[in-house]
Amino acid sequence: MQPQHVVTLKSLPTLPNGKLDRVSLPAPQDVPREVVRRGAGPRNDHERKVLAAMEQVLSLPGLDMKDDFFTMGGHSLLAARLATLLSREFQVTLPLRTLFEAPTAERLAVAVEALQGAGAGVQAPLAHRPERESAPMTPSQERIRFMEELHPGRSVYNAPSAQRLLGEFDAARFESVLREIIHRQPALRTSMGTDARTGQPVQSIARDVEFSLPVIDLRDLPADQREAELAEQMQELADRPIDIHRAPMAHAALFRLDERDHAFVFVPHHLVWDGWSFDLMQRELSALYDAAERGRAHGLPAIATTHGDYAEWLAQWMQEPAFEEQLSFWRKRFAAAPLPRLPQTDMPRRAGKSGQGGTQWIQIDLATTQRLREVARGMDVTLSMLTFGLYALTMARTIGCDAIVIANPVRGRQQPETEDVMGVFNNVLPVSLQIDMRQSLPEFMHYVKDELLTLMNYQQVPFERLVAEPGAGGQAKASGPYQSMFSFQDARDRSRRLGSLQTRQMHLMQRGATDDIGVWLMDKANGLEGALIYNADIYLRETGAQLRERYLELLHRAADRPDAPLADIASADNSTSAAYLRKLAADGTRAEAPASAAEGAPKAKAGLMNPEQAQLAQIWAGVVGIDVNDIRANDNFFDLGGDSLLVLRAVQQTELLLGYRVEPRRYLFENLGQIAASSTFHPVHAAGPDSIPSELQSLPAATAPRGGLLGRALGGWLRKN
Structure with a gap:
């Protein structure tokens, strides 16, 4: 708790009412550099720019060339901002990994100079249209x-x-x-x-x-x-x-x-x-x-x-070779990733989703937070990486599978000009991990860090486009595109004043759930705060509470025994929450939705389908991955095994190949015969009624065309929502 800087004044500035005029207090950088400089200063203009960018991002003037970015308060989000600023300043593409490998201004300046010598160019600034409507x-x-x-x-x-x-x-x-x-x-x-x-x-x-x-x-x-x-x-x-x-x-x-x-x-x-x-x-x-x-x-x-401006740029970028290069990385990753399991649920999934969620608050006191921060620093990782890794371990052991995919949101603001722009820029990275219980916690965290930093170099491909890839489609069909979501945000630098007003954040519950299970944490001045949010359609309140307790249990074990093997950190001995959560292990029979009323009704024979129904049935069979002969005109898409991820594909393929658009919500309430009737009233282009397009003959379940309702960005977000 020692002050970073000391500024001496003859007197403190005051307002007319006698109160301290905080705004008029001089910033620490007003002190001459030679007074505050503790060690080596920049030797040239190149180093001066690197150091200035680091000071700007950390809001810490007076750093020297040997100060470690992460020791001085940096974290993953700030590292991403620094990489963005330096990339634009020096006209290079600076990988996030470089900041972790060269965390001082001295070493970072050398790394930037090497990138310049290698000709690692940077993306052009966004084209700005101020009068855009x-x-x-x-x-x-x-x-x-x-x-x-x-x-x-x-x-x-x-x-x-x-x-x-x-x-x-x-x-x-x-x-x-x-x-x-x-x-x-x-x-x-x-x-x-x-x-x-x-x-x-x-x-x-x-x-x-x-x-x-x-x-x-x-x-x-x-x-x-x-x-x-x-x-x-x-x-x-x-x-x-x-x-x-x-x-x-x-x-x-x-x-x-x-x-x-x-x-x-x-x-x-x-x-x-x-x-x-x-x-x-x-x-x-x-x-x-x-x-x-x-x-x-x-x-x-x-x-x-x-x-x-950003949305227009992204649409254009997805047509360029750089996009295909990043997409190629993800294709290889999906091909090599082990297939995880889907957790069991307390209640059966049903067609549609109410959107109701439950919230279990997470509060970790300042002392424990500081201890976790020290543990993370000792492992050469950030607090966000440590809490992410322990959450992945929690979920993997809860599900009973060594393979796990955790969705990790990233800022998506790689162009410096987007720093001050409100909007939805973030993207989601599906982080696939293989848990080896023989590893120690430090070994596991080095592995997690390496995976996260590698994925950061390929973060611009929209998640929705990733899910449309055949490899991801197969995974999504078996276990969802991911098994849980984890979000971490450092909020220690948020202002606690609005002018003369003091401010205090208040808890406000988000009752909706966009994921089956997700955790968000905020690093605040008083410790870690956040919540575990679960889909109340399929999980009980008690399950959410026990999952939160299990995660907190692993965090405290890591704080107490940072060098322990994963097997000890995740041990279920004397753990009430672990005993309760064994029912979520995916080694038994999952809860199944009750048969729909239509399921018991007699099915029409395939031969009695008209051409429009037969064409749509062929698309459904390819999307859901079943034999077309098992589909009848009175079947509902969800009863056949469809979900919202697959609905998106069905809607797009119908529009692309048959020439008419179906309102997505109709898939919840109408059968194949009713939806096929859309071709009579909403044609987009002519489709031959007596023949099935050749594209449908070989349409695999995971295929997603690149045109139609969602254009180049296909796929969905959730499994079974």
């Missing part, structure tokens, strides 16, 4: 929009946040600040629309949108009832569906509990929002509100690009 959707947005169309009126993709605001508060000023942020950030003026010329879904960016901040006054309630009422109303707002066809795609409200006590709730839709956008929101709120209080200019730079 529409843009293509990214594969991620196409997936989410598809799920919204399949299951409308849910809050699964709401991203709620809340914070307490303490101090002298001006509600009108705060609302004005929010309007300014909406004006600055196109993502908050974006809705989902349709291109008038092509009829294809697009992002629509309005120049101006109407916005007013509701203020809900709870002061009329007795003081001891306000907190309960606040929690109830905040949760109602978090659970309220968002209209994706109207901007801003967000809910917001301000609650007044007392003269100096307010709560602000902001619930954007994931179609226009990712985890980094929350940090940007907090940064802009702080700068703008403080500037408004002081009557000064806010000083925030103009946005250098937009999410629409």
Whole structure:
């Protein structure tokens, strides 16, 4: 807890009311370099630029050339930002692995110079169209929009946040600040629309949108009832569906509990929002509100690009050789990866999904967090890598399989100009691991680190496109594209003030579940916080609670015995949670959905199918991976073994090969005969009624064409949702 820098002043600056004027305090870099420099300084302009970039990312002026980036507070997300800045500064492609192998400015400068000598070029900046009114959707947005169309009126993709605001508060000023942020950030003026010329879904960016901040006054309630009422109303707002066809795609409200006590709730839709956008929101709120209080200019730079610019670039990049090179890496990886198992469930899966999720909060105190950080540093990994590896171990032993795939979100902001842009840039990497219980924890973590860093070099291929690959398709059919999700975010640098206001983050539950099981953790000033979220359609509350306890058990064992073998870390001896979770091991009979009403009905003979039904049956057989002779006109796609991942393929292949589009949600409620009737009313191009296209004769189950409803980004996100 020693101060990093000391700045001496003759007196402290104050406001007219006598309080400390924090904004006017000089930054540490105002101190002469020769005073704060502890060791070797840069010897040339090349080293000076590397050191300046490291100081900028860490917000730590006064570093020397031998300071270790990770020892000084760096982590994986900050390393990604540093790699992006240096890549653009020196016009090279700097792999993330290089920062872990050369974590000091001295060694990093040598590595950058070597890349320059090898001619490792960098991607061109994004083409910026400031007056853009529409843009293509990214594969991620196409997936989410598809799920919204399949299951409308849910809050699964709401991203709620809340914070307490303490101090002298001006509600009108705060609302004005929010309007300014909406004006600055196109993502908050974006809705989902349709291109008038092509009829294809697009992002629509309005120049101006109407916005007013509701203020809900709870002061009329007795003081001891306000907190309960606040929690109830905040949760109602978090659970309220968002209209994706109207901007801003967000809910917001301000609650007044007392003269100096307010709560602000902001619930954007994931179609226009990712985890980094929350940090940007907090940064802009702080700068703008403080500037408004002081009557000064806010000083925030103009946005250098937009999410629409990025979406257009991504669509073009997916046609280039660089995309094929990255895709080739994933094809080889899928071919070599062992096949994992799907966990058993407490309740049978059914066609469709309610979207209901359960939440089990995770709280790890500061002392244990610091101990885990020291353990990670001793293994030469980051805290995010350590917690990820231990979660993978937890899930693998719970399922009872040495092979596991954990989905790991990445920022996706590899162009420096996207750093200050709100939107959904993140991607997901399916991290396939093989657990060897004979390894020690340090050996296992070195393996995990190597896998994560390798995948970081191939992170631009959209996950939705990866799932469309034949190798991934086979895995998805057997066990889902992954068995669980793990997300980690370092939030220690988030501002805890908005001008003169003190802020405090508040827990707000996300009741929806986009995955069967997922964990998100946030590294905060008071320790690790987060939640384990589970699909309440298939898992009981007790199962979620025991899985959380099992994960915490392994984290504490790792903190106490960091050099122990994995077998000891994951031992089930005296573990109540491990005993409970044995039922999730995939070595027995899985819970099966009860037979549908249609299953017992007599089936029409294949020979009685008309040509349109026969053509669609051939597509279904290829997508689901069954014999076409087992399909009848009154069969439902889900009863035949389909799921939302396969529905996407069926919809696209029908449009591509038969020439008509089927609304995805119809697959839930209609049989093959009813859907095939679409060809009579919604033709896109003529299809010969007396012959089945040759492409259908050899259509394998894992094949996904590259055109149609989702364009080049095919596939889906979930197994059985």
